Amino acid sequence: MLRFSTWKFFAIVAMTLAAVLVVAPSMLSPAHYEALKARLPSWLTPPTIVLGLDLQGGSHVMLEVDQADLVSTQVKNLRDDVRRILREEKVAITGGIGATPRGVQLRVADAADRDKILPKLRQLRNSFSSNIGGQSPLEVETTPEGLIRITVTDAGIRDKSRKAVEQSIEVIRRRVDALGTREPSIQRQGDDRVLVQVPGLQDPQTLKEILGQTAKLEFRLVAEPGQNPSEVEELEQVDEQGKLPIEKQVMVQGEDLTDAQPGFDQQRSGEPVVNFRFNIRGAQKFGDVTSKNVGRLFAIVLDNKVISAPRILTPITGGSGQISGHFTVEQANNLSILLRAGALPAKLNIVEERTVGPGLGQDSIDAGKRAAYVGAGLVVIYMLITYGIFGVFANLALFVHIAFIFAGLVLLGSTLTLPGIAGIVLTIGMAVDSNVLIYERIREENHAGRSILASLDAGFNRAFATIVDSNVTMFVAAAILYFLGSGPVRGFAVSLALGILTTIVTAVTMTRMMIAVWYHYARPTKLPI
């Protein structure tokens, strides 16, 4: 009992000091923290506790690829490809290209042509999707009645969905960054989801708006009377009533855009507009089409809605232009963000949203602090009146225990959430359990007639196995919570697990050390508990 090796003593003191040092920056007010950071060299930025979205306010938005939309886009692309092959091979079909739930079907007019195009159709799978682990993304079947059916398989959809998520993450990142928020986190979740977390956002509404839009921009010609109806579709207009007949053929796509900036219409009304510039390919295509179609209307189509349909007065060959659509300044600004960031490859739906305003977050921090102070205060007083000087030791250990938990949170970079604070308050209660186990055992041994030293020794030794067993069970529960929980509950699991780990160091080793030192100097004749 008395023999407490010197290195152990210094190791504990050093660990405690290190913990306090790690935690200290997080306890400073923001102004003091900035002052501290300014004094330290740039490579030494003291880390602070990361607050969860529920404490600092912010938005957590889970987006999911719209499967129905994804399928219909893929089927549409498939149909375009099939049409192209038929045209290239000059194969006639009877009755047009029919639709199936997941693909297309067609009947070749001349049976001899069938063998000519079948290999071509089969080749489509290579261009449709590359290398998805041996499973074919497309299935080409022929029926005895001479029908050819091409279907997008589940594997194909899954692959497209995964790719859509990957591309979306990039696009979303650019959009969110353009909002000027700090430290957004954008992660994929499973095959078809993206989780966007933006802390400290004052206006979550804008975030949702820019996340929800596909921003697929197209420049197309407005159809003229007498055009083939299969090449024309009716699209809604954003500002005006009624629909406009628009050619299905796309002149230039939004991906050929290199820049988009909000501005004001200099020549006429002075209303907000979006100025854009094409890349070389886009400029060339746009120049071609506009020189061939002077006098016609062309439509600027965003997410299948006509924003504006100006007349082509002169060929536009410079590669830049202007979108006007009776925007407000904010609309023009958001549209240019969307255009710059690019289009989402598929429609994304919001399947989960959790937004906490900054005011509520501050209230939660205050409430958590109050609960922690009161809880810790009650436990400290209770230990004092129950165990006297040994209570002082337990309380000192408790203080170090809390410092260790916070240091652990800082070093792991784990976020502190409101349930996390609850977890810490709970471990304050639980942490003294180990001390209680030891002290009660000491009392018991002493009552059984052992000397003070022997009681102390037996108390620590015998209680240790129990402490390990009982803490392992708690730790297992916390670990499983961590792996299955999400967000705030994870924070709870982390603080609980940290609390359990540090208990063993503080409640067992530290109190033992303090009691050894105390025994050495006090030389008690009677056990004080």
Place this chain on the structure above:
Amino acid sequence: MKLLRLAPENTKFPFMRFRRVSYPFSALLSLIAVALFVFKGMNFGIDFAGGTVIELRAKSGAAEVGTLRTLGESLKLGDIEVQAFGNPSDATLRFGLQPGGDKAQQEAVERVRGAVGAQYDLRRVEVVGPRVSNELVQSGTLGVVLSIIAVLTYLWFRFEWQFAIGAVIATMHDLLLTVGFFSITQLEFNTTSIAAILTIVGYSLNETVVVLDRIRENMRKYKKMATAQMIDMSINAVLPRTIMTATTVMLALFALVAFGGQVIRSFSLAMIWGIFVATYSSIFICSPMLIYLGLRNEDVDRKVEPETEVEVETDYQPEPAALASMYDDIGDAPVPAAPAPKRTAQKPASRSKSGARRRPK
């Protein structure tokens, strides 16, 4: 200084005699809990039921709960639950999933924002769509089941199988009564409640382990004592610690209930109930189970003792000389009521040296 003692010293409560009362009593409570779960149901939060919660704060004056209640009808949101709490300017709205998939949920929030945005700040908005809530139900259930299995596996390795079975039954009992508690109080049941349940499972096992540990220790020491008597003795020995720990945890939890704010109140209330039930079950459910399972003192000796010795010694390794002098004045058993029988007679020859040295005769 006179120190506070909550638990009386040297108690000799015949806990095991209560098993004829505690078992029917707990069985009845468990049945009631199941019945409540089936017939009354739980107040599932949006995490599990899907839907929307919006927390509002009036920009000036108090929140008009009456007006807010009419929103359900005027905005066609279906049943809307309006709750006022704490601060009179605050209120929460909760309504279920809107027909029409994920997009319809967002539109509903927009309608509410449009209707009340002028008078209220939207301090918190949570929307959980139908698929996400299903997944949360699955992962929540999986979490509870997995953690019970994992912990029991640990107990099975560390203790005799009778102990593990006793711990399972006590844990199940606590779980059922906690579910019943959520049902009868209609506290909102959400992912944080799953955290509460898992913590209660952890605490319950913690309590159980402390009692079982002492039982195991005493079984080795008092081989001839009747099992019931030996269990009573063990429980009485750890009783001061049980009361002390339950009280400290309760103190921390009461602080959470009183000051922790609305969001974690249901968590804290459930925990308080759970601590209470877990303490009860470790004494009155788990321990008597050992008798029913026919645990005999000699069952314990073979498996466990070497492990324990290793466990103890890894922590603390005094030099042999110090150890010898230190143990010179150690008495034999910590409980004087029952003098230990001569150990050398029963001691198998194979016992490890360190084991023999620990308690020299």
